[in-house]
Amino acid sequence: MKHIPFRKILIVNRGEIAIRVIRACKELGIRTVAVYSEADADALHVRHADEAILIGPPAPRESYLNIEKLLNTAKETGAEAVHPGYGFLSENAEFAEAVRTAGLSFIGPSAEAIRIMGDKAESKIRMKAAGVPTVPGAEGIETLAEFEEAAAEIGYPVLVKAAAGGGGKGMRVVWKKEELEEGIESARREALNAFADETLLVEKYLPNARHIEFQVFGDSHGHVAHLYERECSVQRRHQKIIEETPSPLLDNELRAKMGAAAIATAKAVYYSNAGTVEFIVDPTTKEFYFLEMNTRLQVEHPITELALGIDLVQWQIRVAAGEAFPYSADDFAPRGHAIEARLYAEDPANNFLPSTGVIFKFNEPRGPGVRVDSGIATGSEVSHFYDPMLAKVIVHAEDRDTAIQRLQNALRHSIVHGVITNVDFLQAILGHDTFQMGTVTTRWVEKTFGDWQPSPNIPLEALIAASLADFVQPAAAIKDYTSQSSSDPYSPWKSASGFRIRRVK
Amino acid sequence: MKSHFEYKGENYTLDLTPLGEGFHIQFGERTAEVHFARGADGQVVFILDGRKVETHVSADGKRRWVSFGGQTWMLEKTSGVARGAGGGTSSGRLLAPMPGQVRAVNVSAGDAVEKGQTLLVLEAMKMEIRIQAPMDGVVGRLVVGEGDTVEREELLVEVD
Numbered sequence: 250m251k252h253i254p255f256r257k258i259l260i261v262n263r264g265e266i267a268i269r270v271i272r273a274c275k276e277l278g279i280r281t282v283a284v285y286s287e288a289d290a291d292a293l294h295v296r297h298a299d300e301a302i303l304i305g306p307p308a309p310r311e312s313y314l315n316i317e318k319l320l321n322t323a324k325e326t327g328a329e330a331v332h333p334g335y336g337f338l339s340e341n342a343e344f345a346e347a348v349r350t351a352g353l354s355f356i357g358p359s360a361e362a363i364r365i366m367g368d369k370a371e372s373k374i375r376m377k378a379a380g381v382p383t384v385p386g387a388e389g390i391e392t393l394a395e396f397e398e399a400a401a402e403i404g405y406p407v408l409v410k411a412a413a414g415g416g417g418k419g420m421r422v423v424w425k426k427e428e429l430e431e432g433i434e435s436a437r438r439e440a441l442n443a444f445a446d447e448t449l450l451v452e453k454y455l456p457n458a459r460h461i462e463f464q465v466f467g468d469s470h471g472h473v474a475h476l477y478e479r480e481c482s483v484q485r486r487h488q489k490i491i492e493e494t495p496s497p498l499l500d501n502e503l504r505a506k507m508g509a510a511a512i513a514t515a516k517a518v519y520y521s522n523a524g525t526v527e528f529i530v531d532p533t534t535k536e537f538y539f540l541e542m543n544t545r546l547q548v549e550h551p552i553t554e555l556a557l558g559i560d561l562v563q564w565q566i567r568v569a570a571g572e573a574f575p576y577s578a579d580d581f582a583p584r585g586h587a588i589e590a591r592l593y594a595e596d597p598a599n600n601f602l603p604s605t606g607v608i609f610k611f612n613e614p615r616g617p618g619v620r621v622d623s624g625i626a627t628g629s630e631v632s633h634f635y636d637p638m639l640a641k642v643i644v645h646a647e648d649r650d651t652a653i654q655r656l657q658n659a660l661r662h663s664i665v666h667g668v669i670t671n672v673d674f675l676q677a678i679l680g681h682d683t684f685q686m687g688t689v690t691t692r693w694v695e696k697t698f699g700d701w702q703p704s705p706n707i708p709l710e711a712l713i714a715a716s717l718a719d720f721v722q723p724a725a726a727i728k729d730y731t732s733q734s735s736s737d738p739y740s741p742w743k744s745a746s747g748f749r750i751r752r753v754k
Numbered sequence: 755m756k757s758h759f760e761y762k763g764e765n766y767t768l769d770l771t772p773l774g775e776g777f778h779i780q781f782g783e784r785t786a787e788v789h790f791a792r793g794a795d796g797q798v799v800f801i802l803d804g805r806k807v808e809t810h811v812s813a814d815g816k817r818r819w820v821s822f823g824g825q826t827w828m829l830e831k832t833s834g835v836a837r838g839a840g841g842g843t844s845s846g847r848l849l850a851p852m853p854g855q856v857r858a859v860n861v862s863a864g865d866a867v868e869k870g871q872t873l874l875v876l877e878a879m880k881m882e883i884r885i886q887a888p889m890d891g892v893v894g895r896l897v898v899g900e901g902d903t904v905e906r907e908e909l910l911v912e913v914d
Binding site for chain 1: 757759761762764766768770777779781784786788790793796798800802807809810811812813814818819820821822823824825826827828829831851883884886
C-alpha cells in the first residue's frame with residue numbers, strides 16, 4: 250500500500266493543466282479542489298475535480314491571480330497543498346512564500362529559486378559563477394552609451410531583453426547600431442507594461458540557434474537529476490508550437506555535457522521539484538548557452554513522460570511532501586521518439602488572432618501511442634480571457650519518422666468545430682522537408698511561413714456535406730423538431746448543441 | 755434544391771435533386787451522384803461517385819462547420835440571391851432516400867407549402883431526415899402516415 254502524500258490538493262489553474270494535475274491526484278488517492286472564474290463555470294476542469302470553488306470575475310487579476318482569495322479557498326476547503334500548474338501564479342515567488350507561510354505545501358521550488366530565476370539578469374550572473382555557459386552579453390547596465398559599448402563588444406545582432414521577462418515579451422532583436430536606441434525603448438515600454446519592471450539586459454543574438462531544454466528534478470534532500478532533453482526550436486514569435494524528444498541535434502556526448510550543466514544550474518539555486526533549464530545551441534559549433542530556467546512544470550512535459558515512462562506530476566506532489574526523488578538520468582533508457590503539437594484556437598489566415606466561441610464538436614484522436622491533454626469538450630466556451638491553447642496532441646513511436654506520421658494522422662482526426670484552429674498550420678510544418686530532416690532553428694517558422702495562408706479552396710465533398718446536413722440530423726434533436734419553424738432551412742442541429750452542465754458540485 | 759454557401763468572399767451553389775436513392779448533385783459544370791450512407795453525432799457519411807466520404811458537420815445559426823480529410827472550413831449559409839429560377843426542374847414526387855420510419859407528418863393533403871418547408875420527417879439509423887418541399891406548391895397525395903415503415907425509394911408525398 251502506497252503512502253498518500255496529501256489528503257487534499259488545491260489546484261490554482263484552469264484548462265488542460267488543471268485536468269492533468271487532477272488526474273495525477275486521483276491516481277495517488279488525493280482529493281482535489283478546483284477553482285474557477287465566472288467565465289469558467291462550465292469548464293471541464295470544474296467537472297473533473299472533487300470540489301470546485303468560484304473565486305471571482307473572468308479577468309485573471311480578479312480570479313486566478315488573486316492570491317488572497319486562493320489562500321482563503323485553500324483554508325476553507327482544508328487543502329494541504331497547492332499546485333500552481335504553469336502560467337498564472339506558477340512562477341510568482343510571493344505566492345509560493347504566502348502558501349508556505351499559511352502552513353501549506355507549495356508544489357514547486359523555493360520562493361528564493363523562483364525569484365532568482367525570474368530575474369534574467371541575476372540568474373545569468375549566478376550561472377556564470379556556477380560555471381554554466383551563458384550567452385555573451387552585459388547586464389546591470391542602463392544608459393544608451395553603456396548599451397552601445399556592450400553591443401559593440403559582443404557584436405551585432407544583439408538581443409535586448411527584459412530582466413523580468415518571459416514568453417517573448419519585452420524582447421527586441423537589434424541588427425545594427427542605428428536601431429539600438431529604438432529597440433531599447435520599445436523593449437522597455439513592453440517590459441514596463443508586462444512586468445512593471447523596465448530593467449533590460451543585452452546579449453549576443455544567435456539567429457540560427459536551436460532551442461533545447463533539459464527537464465530537471467530536485468528534492469528537499471539535495472539530490473538533483475536531469476531527465477533528458479526536449480527540443481523546442483519550432484517557435485513562432487517565441488511561442489513554442491511543436492516539441493520533441495530526443496533532440497535530432499544532440500549526440501550522447503553533447504547530451505551528457507548539457508545534462509551536467511542543467512544539474513549545475515539547478516544546484517546553484519538549491520532547486521527542489523520539477524524545473525526546466527533552457528539552452529540555446531549553435532548547431533554549427535555545438536556550443537550551448539544557458540538561456541533561462543523555468544521554475545515550474547512545463548507545457549511540453551508529456552513528451553518526457555512518454556519517452557521515459559515517468560509521471561512528472563505525481564513526482565512533483567510526492568517530492569513536495571518530502572519524499573526523496575529516487576532517480577538519476579542513468580536509471581532511464583529513453584525509448585523511441587515523442588512529439589507534441591499545440592492545438593490553438595487561433596486563425597492563421599488572420600494573423601493568428603485568437604478565435605473565440607463555443608465548441609460544437611471536439612473529436613480527440615485516439616490510437617496506440619496517442620495521448621491528448623485537453624481542456625475542452627463539446628459545449629465549452631473559448632473566451633478571450635485566457636490562453637487560446639485548446640489541447641496538446643502528443644504521440645510516441647519507435648523512431649522520429651514514425652512519430653511524425655503518427656502525429657500527422659492524429660491531427661487529421663483532431664476535429665474542432667466552433668472556433669478556428671491552427672491545425673492546418675501544424676500540418677504544414679510537420680509536412681515540411683526542413684522539419685522532417687530535423688534541422689529547424691528558432692527563426693525558421695517566421696522565415697518559412699511568414700506569408701503562409703491556408704488553402705482557399707473548398708473541395709466538393711465539404712459542400713455536399715454542408716448541404717446534406719440540412720436534410721439529415723441526429724435523432725436526438727427530434728423532440729425539439731416540432732417547435733422549429735418549418736420554413737427555416739437553417740440550424741438543423743441547433744437543439745443538439747446546446748450543452749450545459751451543473752454549475753456547482 | 756439549391757444550397758448556397760459563402761467562404762472567404764466566394765459564393766458556392768450546390769444543387770441537390772433527390773433521386774430514388776440519394777441525390778443528384780450539380781456544382782457548376784460538375785455533376786455527381788451522392789448516396790447518403792449514414793450519420794450520427796454530427797458525422798455525415800456518403801458515397802460520392804462510388805467512393806466513401808466521411809465528413810463532420812456542425813450548424814451554428816447560418817454557419818456550417820465542415821470537416822473533411824483533416825481540414826475544417828467555416829461556411830456561411832446564404833439565401834442565394836439568384837435562387838428560384840431553376841426550381842421547376844425538381845420533381846414533386848418525393849421518395850424515401852433510405853429505409854426508415856416516418857416520425858412526423860407536418861402537412862395534410864391540400865395544404866399550400868413553400869419551397870424548403872419540411873413536409874415530413876423520416877428516421878433511419880438514428881438519423882433524422884427532413885423531407886422538404888422542392889418548390890412552392892400544394893400537397894397532392896400524402897401516401898404515408900406517422901409511424902409507417904418505408905422502404906428505400908418508396909413514394910412518400912407528392913407536391914404539385
